[in-house]
Amino acid sequence: MELRELISFYHVARVRSVSKAARTLELGQPTVTTHLRKLEDEFGITLFDRIKRPIQLTSEGLTLLELVTPVVTSVDLLKTQMDYAERRGSFVVGAYPDLVTHHLPAGIQKFREDYPDVRIRLLARSYNPLIQLVRSGEIDLAFCSSPPDDDTTLEFKELFKYNTVLMTPPGHELLSSGRLGLEDIGAFPLILPAPESQLRQRVEQAFKNRGLNPDVVLALDDTESMKRYVEIGMGIGVGSDFTLHSDDHHRFGVARLDHLFPSSVIGVCTLKGKFAGQAVRNFIDMMSDQITGFHAELWSWEEENGVGSGLAEVDSKDD
Secondary structure, eight states, X not given: OOHHHHHHHHHHHXXXXXXXXXXXXXXXXXXXXXXXXXHHHHHTOOOEEOSSSSOEEXXXXXXXXXXHHHHHHHHHHHHHHHHHHHTOEEEEEEEOXXXXXXXXXXXXXXXXXXXXXXXXXXXXXXXXXXXXXXXXXXXXXXXXXXXXXXXXXXXXXXXXXXXXXXXXXXXXXXXXXXXXXXXXXXXXXXXXXXXXXXXXXXXXXXXHHTTOOOOEEEEESSHHHXXXXXXXXXXXXXXEXXXXXXXGTXXXXXXXXXXTSOOEEEEEEEETXXXXXXXXXXXXXXXXXXXXXXXXXXXXXXXXXXXXXXXXXXXXXXX
């Protein structure tokens, strides 16, 4: 005997119809009929008089209905309470400032419309602080790059890949210099992400390996601020292509640096073994659907700079 068989019997007994009960349960009529026959075979009784229309409960059927009604109604109440719990609660999300600004708002808005009673606290942090916050359990999940390979305490689900790009003032000479090297980039004042960021650490290590000591004139936590200072000519900036947007392409030039720095990924980072409530799981699923497979559109710079640009030439050489 299974619970679903008792539930099918209960609904058939209530409405005196197998077909109506099947529609209520969103099951096929043959499935409900099978449930009834299994109960009758197990108990060796007849539950319904099927000659009469609508079908009528036998005396044994009436007895079983009295016994199963508290069970089935308790199950329905449990489902209601669990659904209520699913739509309440609170959790803390961490993400890169650029993701918070551009990639999360649409998904969070949709989630809040579907789950208005769930409270979300959002923290904008760079890579190292995010990893530490997830590891300590202070936040429930983070949208960031993958954790260190040797860290077995964290789980990671990839959402999309991104690459490193150079941002320059409009018309900068590097845009027509072809395939750029670290020496080319290091000859100009640099605007870089904050020291805690994964990209900053990669860039510094690359220069160190080549014995170069670039002039870093500004370090900022968010790319939007970097863009502004690049735009006014304070220096050239090294950033990630997922921070670029179509309305930026008249503000500054962009050249790919795929050949200097490996691609990385953005995904969902969680603490292995940490209990995640239904609200958290729903949020991860919804946000994953929103941003999985994101790809930065660089066509606007390609069109703006033309075939002779650094961007275009790097593309042709990489192919």
